Amino acid sequence: MSFRDRIWMGLRHLRTRSVESALIIIATAIGVALVSGMIGFIRAYDLQTEYLLAHPAYREVLVEVIGAETQLSEPAVPFDPATSAEINLGVSDLHLAKESVPAIAFGYLADATTLSPGLAGVDVLRGISGGIGGGGVAGGAAGNVARSPVPDGDEHLRGAGSGGGRWGSADAEESGSPPTGSRFDLEQFFQADPDVVTELPLDSFAALRVTADYFRAYGLEAARGTLFDDRDVDDGTPAIVLGSQLARTLFPDSDPVGKRVRLALQTYTVMGVLATSPLHDVDTGTRLDRLAFVPNAAARFSFAGNVVRLQRPTRTLRFAVADSADLEAAVAQLGSHFDGEYGPGSVRVAAPVEALREEREKLGRILSVVLFLAAAALTIASINLFNLMLMRVVKQTKGIGILRALGASRRDIFRGIATESALMSVAGAAAGLGAAPIVSRLLARTLFADPGGAAAVSWPFLAAGALAALAFSLLFSVWPAHQAASVDASLAIRTE
Amino acid sequence: MISLTGITRSYDLGSSTVTALDDFDLQVDRGEFLTVMGPSGSGKSTLLHILGILDTPTAGTYRLEEHDLTTLADRELSRIRNEHFGFVFQSFNLFNEFNALENVMLPLIYAGLRGSARRKRAERLLADVGLDHRMYHYPNMLSGGEQQRVAIARALANDPTLILADEPTGNLPSDKGEEILQIIDGLNRDGVTVVMVTHDERLGARGSRCVRLRDGRIESDSGRAA
Ligand SMILES: Nc1ncnc2c1ncn2[C@@H]1O[C@H](COP(=O)(O)OP(=O)(O)OP(=O)(O)O)[C@@H](O)[C@H]1O
Ligand SMILES: [Mg+2]
Numbered sequence A: 001m002s003f004r005d006r007i008w009m010g011l012r013h014l015r016t017r018s019v020e021s022a023l024i025i026i027a028t029a030i031g032v033a034l035v036s037g038m039i040g041f042i043r044a045y046d047l048q049t050e051y052l053l054a055h056p057a058y059r060e061v062l063v064e065v066i067g068a069e070t071q072l073s074e075p076a077v078p079f080d081p082a083t084s085a086e087i088n089l090g091v092s093d094l095h096l097a098k099e100s101v102p103a104i105a106f107g108y109l110a111d112a113t114t115l116s117p118g119l120a121g122v123d124v125l126r127g128i129s130g131g132i133g134g135g136g137v138a139g140g141a142a143g144n145v146a147r148s149p150v151p152d153g154d155e156h157l158r159g160a161g162s163g164g165g166r167w168g169s170a171d172a173e174e175s176g177s178p179p180t181g182s183r184f185d186l187e188q189f190f191q192a193d194p195d196v197v198t199e200l201p202l203d204s205f206a207a208l209r210v211t212a213d214y215f216r217a218y219g220l221e222a223a224r225g226t227l228f229d230d231r232d233v234d235d236g237t238p239a240i241v242l243g244s245q246l247a248r249t250l251f252p253d254s255d256p257v258g259k260r261v262r263l264a265l266q267t268y269t270v271m272g273v274l275a276t277s278p279l280h281d282v283d284t285g286t287r288l289d290r291l292a293f294v295p296n297a298a299a300r301f302s303f304a305g306n307v308v309r310l311q312r313p314t315r316t317l318r319f320a321v322a323d324s325a326d327l328e329a330a331v332a333q334l335g336s337h338f339d340g341e342y343g344p345g346s347v348r349v350a351a352p353v354e355a356l357r358e359e360r361e362k363l364g365r366i367l368s369v370v371l372f373l374a375a376a377a378l379t380i381a382s383i384n385l386f387n388l389m390l391m392r393v394v395k396q397t398k399g400i401g402i403l404r405a406l407g408a409s410r411r412d413i414f415r416g417i418a419t420e421s422a423l424m425s426v427a428g429a430a431a432g433l434g435a436a437p438i439v440s441r442l443l444a445r446t447l448f449a450d451p452g453g454a455a456a457v458s459w460p461f462l463a464a465g466a467l468a469a470l471a472f473s474l475l476f477s478v479w480p481a482h483q484a485a486s487v488d489a490s491l492a493i494r495t496e
Numbered sequence B: 001m002i003s004l005t006g007i008t009r010s011y012d013l014g015s016s017t018v019t020a021l022d023d024f025d026l027q028v029d030r031g032e033f034l035t036v037m038g039p040s041g042s043g044k045s046t047l048l049h050i051l052g053i054l055d056t057p058t059a060g061t062y063r064l065e066e067h068d069l070t071t072l073a074d075r076e077l078s079r080i081r082n083e084h085f086g087f088v089f090q091s092f093n094l095f096n097e098f099n100a101l102e103n104v105m106l107p108l109i110y111a112g113l114r115g116s117a118r119r120k121r122a123e124r125l126l127a128d129v130g131l132d133h134r135m136y137h138y139p140n141m142l143s144g145g146e147q148q149r150v151a152i153a154r155a156l157a158n159d160p161t162l163i164l165a166d167e168p169t170g171n172l173p174s175d176k177g178e179e180i181l182q183i184i185d186g187l188n189r190d191g192v193t194v195v196m197v198t199h200d201e202r203l204g205a206r207g208s209r210c211v212r213l214r215d216g217r218i219e220s221d222s223g224r225a226a
Helices: A003-016 A018-054 A091-100 A122-127 A129-133 A155-160 A213-217 A230-235 A244-250 A324-342 A352-395 A397-405 A410-447 A459-485 A489-494 B044-051 B074-084 B100-111 B115-128 B144-155 B174-189
Strands: A060-065 A106-108 A110-115 A205-210 A222-225 A239-242 A260-263 A266-274 A292-295 A301-304 A307-310 A316-320 A347-350 B002-012 B017-028 B033-037 B059-064 B085-088 B162-166 B193-197 B209-214 B217-221
Touching: A003 A018, A003 A410, A003 B100, A018 A352, A018 A410, A018 A459, A060 A324, A060 A352, A091 A106, A091 A316, A091 A324, A106 A213, A110 A292, A205 A213, A213 A316, A239 A244, A244 A266, A324 A347, A347 A352, A352 A397, A352 A459, A397 A410, A397 A489, A397 B074, A410 A459, A410 B074, A489 B044, B002 B044, B017 B044, B017 B217, B033 B044, B033 B174, B044 B162, B044 B193, B074 B085, B074 B100, B085 B144, B100 B115, B100 B144, B115 B144, B144 B174, B162 B174, B174 B193
Parallel strands: A205 A292, A239 A266, B033 B193, B033 B209, B085 B162, B162 B193
Antiparallel strands: A060 A316, A060 A347, A106 A316, A110 A205, A222 A266, A239 A292, A260 A266, A301 A307, B002 B017, B002 B059, B209 B217
């Protein structure tokens, strides 16, 4: 009996017992989807843990002023260096710590902000231009809140993106920066300059306000143009560096390098475009390829005219080690460095990797419980499936007897039933494999707050899971086939 | 052609033993038309199943030509069933998932016949029983008489030397039964050996020899007497 004939007969049987066959196929599919989805997910989880542990963000040591985090939702407070007793961390602290703490390889600022092109927000600003010109300070908070993806400053200023206040940071410090103390003519300030791009395909996009070491710590290089360096940051150069994907989105058909772009109140020159990076920003979950980078000169003194001004202070200094093995030493050394600078207990020094490890461990435990329960449920389901397969053979008893009378050997019967089961298993496994990534993604989405840059689906492991489940269900078909083959033909024919 | 000696078939039911065939001897010669009669439960079907090697006797020997079938393995026995025996049952026993043509093709499939040769042979067999206009009908679209004719075509698929029929007309009205009997008669005239179980005295008389069973033994054998 040829293979083709076996398949043909098997398909005929499946067709006549379609409901029952469909049930078995569906049960197999669900089983395969769960098993391979889970295995795929476990692999993805491990991969993600690996990815995160290797991520530059987890080679960081953060230095924060104690109590700073409580101000996150409050409007920015104008800083007066003469009267404030607050500790204000800034670029100079970075440089100092880098020089005196040997375990550290990088020190940088990285604050999330949102940039909007063109004159968005200007109409609103017009109404309150007096306020800006007159030294109002309300706008300073927009986009400048540390690592918050949405600017949480004054609602009216949301469209304006970052900067604009008196204590505005680098963004607001355009070359011909708004004169302080005198009335500032917005109309003139925003007069259309034909060389400046004011229209972009995006209404707004996320950006990081960074210092030069950020690029080095994240291993980022310019694919075109250059990256800004410490001098550019210190000078407050209005430069912008674009992630590769963002560059393609903003400038689909031209080279962005050298373009001047009006982003709200500031004209930036595109200095470079980054080479593609597999990394994402762990705080916002955005891929670096989709981000823009602008200089961050927090808490830097600058001299404009005869007035000494201080950039808004930052909340978090970021240091990074080259090798995670140095993290512990770095935390200790940074701790004593800042204790020496500002007095004991004035800043908090912590490595985020600690929290990550804890969280991952907790998640891992939950995961093993879930997997155990799923395995138990699957076992019950497979017993059911097994029973269905067996019942099928029992129902076919008479037919088996007749086939034996027509000349089918026990081996023919075994192969016939096994082929039928295999057809159902393969159909079920195929459907299950199709659904497995969905299961895997669903698990990932429910269990990870931030699936981040790591894939939630690991195809080789999904396939391995499906193969395992397929092997399992094929194994299940061996016993029914064996049962069928050992049917007593004489008895079988007498059954009704 | 066939020689059964000392065949016993008993069923062990734990507390008791049912003996369906009891130290049974029977010779069937080539070309015979043997009818088997007897009351219900006398062992007629059991005998037929043993002749068709669907069932193995508890004791005794079965010789087919020069072969001792009790020594052969399942594959060889299955081949003999496939190539030399043809079964016809009272309840037709066609497969509802296959049409008439496909039902007839089944023994050909097990014989290893393929493609158009297989198909042509099945078509011819159906034509021979007068069903060339019903080839693509499924069993449930056929009348009882037609179904039994398909079953006979199927039994004849591999040119058997022995037809084993267990009350082939039992489920048919007498005129349709007569049609079936005509076909079987014709086969016998062409040299096919026939063993047919029947309850009907008139049909029992149609064979060349009639064996009557009672309680698993031969009560009378017209062939012996003659
Ligand atoms: N599997 C079995 N287990 C126990 N006893 C059985 C089994 N099969 C048949 N028998 C018994 O063997 C005896 C012969 O059965 P068989 O079917 O050969 O009778 P039969 O002559 O064909 O009867 P009928 O005319 O009703 O078809 C009966 O008494 C029956 O009960
Ligand atoms: Mg009977």
